[in-house]
Amino acid sequence: MLAGRFAPGERILLREIAAELGISLTPVRDAVNHLIAERVLERGSGGQGGGATVPFLGAEQFRQLTIIRADIESRAALEAALHATDDDVARLRGCLEGMRTMIEQESGAERRQGYLDLHRQFHFGIYALADLPVIHDTIENLWLRCGPMLTAVLPEYVPYLKRADHHEVALRALAQRDGEGVAAAIRRDITEAGTYIHMLLQTAEQEEARA
Numbered sequence: 001m002l003a004g005r006f007a008p009g010e011r012i013l014l015r016e017i018a019a020e021l022g023i024s025l026t027p028v029r030d031a032v033n034h035l036i037a038e039r040v041l042e043r044g045s046g047g048q049g050g051g052a053t054v055p056f057l058g059a060e061q062f063r064q065l066t067i068i069r070a071d072i073e074s075r076a077a078l079e080a081a082l083h084a085t086d087d088d089v090a091r092l093r094g095c096l097e098g099m100r101t102m103i104e105q106e107s108g109a110e111r112r113q114g115y116l117d118l119h120r121q122f123h124f125g126i127y128a129l130a131d132l133p134v135i136h137d138t139i140e141n142l143w144l145r146c147g148p149m150l151t152a153v154l155p156e157y158v159p160y161l162k163r164a165d166h167h168e169v170a171l172r173a174l175a176q177r178d179g180e181g182v183a184a185a186i187r188r189d190i191t192e193a194g195t196y197i198h199m200l201l202q203t204a205e206q207e208e209a210r211a
Contacts, residue, residue: 001040001054001144002120005113008056008148011044040144054148059201062149066194069142072135073123073190074183077170079130081179088129089175095122096167116150122167126174126182149197166192 006012018028032052035041041052057065095118102115120143127136166189173181 001035001147002140006054006148008054010054010148011051012041012054013051035144038141038144040141057145057149057201059198059205062146062201063194063198065142065146066190066198069139069146069194070187070190072142073127073139074187076127076130076132076135076139077174077186078179078183079132080126080128081174081177081182083129083131084174084177086175088125089171092122092125092171092174095125096171099167123186126170126186149201 012032014025014028014032018025021028032041036043036052039055042055044051044053098118099115099122102111102118105111124136124139127139130136166185170182170185170189173179173185
C-alpha cells in the first residue's frame, strides 16, 4: 500500500494474503480491519475469503491530503536535522544512489517498483530521525491513502523518471544539519508531485463526466 502496489478498486482477499505470507487468517484479518478503521481500505463483501477493497481517491481528496502531507512531512524533516548523524546521511545517500540507478535501467514494472520502494525508504528514513512516533504514524497513514493513486495515474505519471533534485537538496541540507533547508526541499518535492498527480486526476474525472 505504501509503495502503490495496489490499484484503486482492487480487491484484497484475506485468504490469498494469508497463503502468500504463510500465516493464519487471524493476523491478516486484524491488519485489514485496522486499515479499514484508518480509512485506508473499504470493507468488501462476504465470500471468497472475505477481504477489503482499495478505495478510489478523488482529485479534491488527493489535493487536501497533499496539503496535509506537505505540512506534516516538512515538520518531521525539520526535526530530523536535529538528530541526524553522518551514518544516517550515508545510509540515505545509498537510497538516493539506488533511485538513480533505477532511473538508468530499462523501463518496466520491476524498475518502477524498485524506484518506489527506495523512494519510500528515503522519505521514511528522514522522518524516522525526527523520533516523533505520533507524527510518523500520521505520515504513514497519509502514504497508505495516497499510495494507490500512483498506480491509478500510470503510465501518464512515471515517478521514477522525475528529477531527483529535491531529494539531493534535502540530503545536502540534512548533512549540514540545516533543518529549514531539509523541510523546504521536502515540501517542494511533495507539492510539485502532488500538483501534477492532482491535474491528472482532474482530467480523468472530467473525461469520465463527459462520457
